[in-house]
Amino acid sequence: MPDLRVGDQLLTVAPATNLLDALLSADIRVPYSCRAGSCHTCMVHCVSGELADAKPDALDAQRRQQGWRLACQCQVQGDVQIELFNPLNDARPATVHSCDWLSSRVLRLRLTPARPFSYEPGQHLLLWINQQIARPYSLASLPDEDPWLEFHIDCPEQGAFTSLARQLQPGDSVALGELRGGALHYDPDWQAKPLWLLASGTGLAPLSGVLREALRQNHQAEIRLLHLASAGQHYLAESLKTLANAHPQLHVSCVTAAELPAALAGLRLVSRQTQALLCGHPEQVESFARRLYLAGVPRNQVFTDLFVPHAR
Template sequence: MPEITHQGMTWTVATGTNLLDALNGAGLNVPHSCRAGSCHVCLVRCLDGEPDDAHPEALDPARRLEGWRLACQCSVSENLSVAVFDPAREGLPAHVQGLDWLSEHVLRLRLIPERPLRYHAGQHVLLWSANGLARPYSLASIPFDERWLEFHIDCARPGAFSNVARSLAKGDQLMLGQLHAGALRYDPDWQSRPLLLMAAGTGLAPLWGVLREALRQGHEGPIRLIHVCRVHSYLQAALADLAEQHANLSVEMIVREQLAGRLQALRVTSRHEMALICGGSDFVDACSKRMFLAGLPRGQILGDAFITRQVEG
C-alpha cells in the first residue's frame, strides 16, 4: 500500500484513497469547502510522487508545474511526499480597511493588501482567518479604480467564515490565498455585444465588479442586470445611480418568488448576447438552462456557482 509523508510523518493508506481524506484522517486539518475542485481551498504541494488527478484543468499550468494539486480531486496510487498550503508562508497579508453593512444581512469587507494584488473583475480569492479557516469569496472591487479589495459577505445564516467576519475590526489581519479566475469576466472584445447579468443574493458581488469594469471601458452595447433578492437589492441605490448615468444600462430587481415566472418570460436580445450568471448552484443551473433554451450558445453563457457551507458542529 502507498505511503504519504508530510513534514517527517509517514503513514500508509489504501490504494485509491482520496488525498484530502488521507491527509485529514492523519489529523492535518486541511481546509476544504466544495470538494468539487471549484473553491481551491484544499491546495497541497506534491514534493515527490504524483497522485491520480481527476480534475487537472482546475489549476492553471503554472501552478501545476510547481507541484500544486487540489487534494479533493486526487487519489493516492503511489508513495507521496506533500506539503499543505501554509498561508503564513505562501499567503499575502491584508488588513481590514473598512466594515459596513450594506443591508441587514450583507457585510461589506474592504481589505488593503500589503502589496498590490493583480486580478481582474469577477475573480475570487481565498480568505484565511487567523485561526486557519479558509473560504473563497468573489471580488466586488475593480483593480484600476480602487486600491482596496472589496467582498460582500452574506451573514443571513450561520457560517464559519461569516461568524469570523462579524467579529472583525478595522486593522485586523487576514491572509489572501489562491486567486482563481472562475468564469466571470469582462472581455473588451464584447464592447458592442448585449450583456445580460443575472445574480442571486451576494452573487451580485462579482457582477458588480464586472458591470463597473464594462462601463469603465466604455461598453457600447445594452446591459441588462437582473438581481434576485430577499426584499430589495442591497446595492439598490448604487445600481440606480449607475443606471441614471448610463443610458445603455437597465436594472431589474425581483424577489425570489418571482424568479420562475421571470425566467419563463426571459428572451435573448441578440444571438451575440453574453450572459453572466452568479449565485447558488440551483439558480445558476436554472438561468443557464433558460438562456440556452432561449437561443444562446453554451459558450456565451458564463456561470459561477457559490458554495454555501454551514457551521460545522
C-alpha cells in the first residue's frame, strides 16, 4: 500500500486512489472546483515520488518541471510526498480596491495587485480569499486602460466562496493564483471580420473585456453581442447601450431564456469570415454553438470558454 505524506501527516492509501479523493477522505482541506483539470484550484506540489497524471498537458511545462500537479487528475501509484498550494507563498498578493453590486446577485470586484503583471482580455485568474478557499474567475478589465483587475462574480448568499466574497471591503487582502485562458481573445487580424459575442450570465465578464479591446483597436466590421440572463440580471445593459450608441457597428441584445430561440434564429451569417466567441454555462454555450453551426459559422472560427459549475 503506497504511503502518501502531506506535510507532517502520513497516509496509507490503496493503489490507484485519486489524489484529491485521498486528501479529502483524510479531512485535509484542499480547495477544488471543477474536477476536470480546468480550473487549477486543486494544484499541489509533488516533492518526491511520482503520480500517475491523466492530464499532463493541463499545466505548462515550467509548472510541471517545478513539480506542480493537479490533484483531481492524479492517482497515487507508489510512495509520494506532496505539499499543498500555499497562497501566502505561492500566489500574488493583492488588495480590494472596491466592490459594488451590478445586480441583485452580481458583485463587481476590483483588485489592485501588489506587482503589475501581464494578461490578455478574456483570460481568467484563480482568486484566493483565504488559505483554503479559491475559485477561478474571468477578467473583465483591460491591461492597458484599467488600473485594477475587475471580476464579475455570480454571488448567491450561500456558498463557501461567495459568502466570504459578500463580506469583502476595500483594503482587504486576497491572493491571485494561476493566470489561464486564451481561447477568448481579440485578434487584430479580425478588424474587417464580423465578430459575434454570445454570453450567458457572468460569461459576459470576459466578453465585455474582449469587446472593449476590439473597439479600442478600431474594429471596423459588425459586432453582435448577445447576453442571456434572467429578468433583472442583464447587469451591463446600460453601459453596453452607451457603447452601442457611440459605435454604430455594435449591436447589443439582452434576452431572457424565453426570448433566446427567436434571438438565435435572428443570427444571419453575412460573411464566412465571422468570428464567434461564446462563454457561460455549458448547456447554454452548447445551444449557442448549435445555432452557429446551423448558421454556417466554420467550427474553427468558434471559440468557447465554459463556466463549469463548481462546489460553492
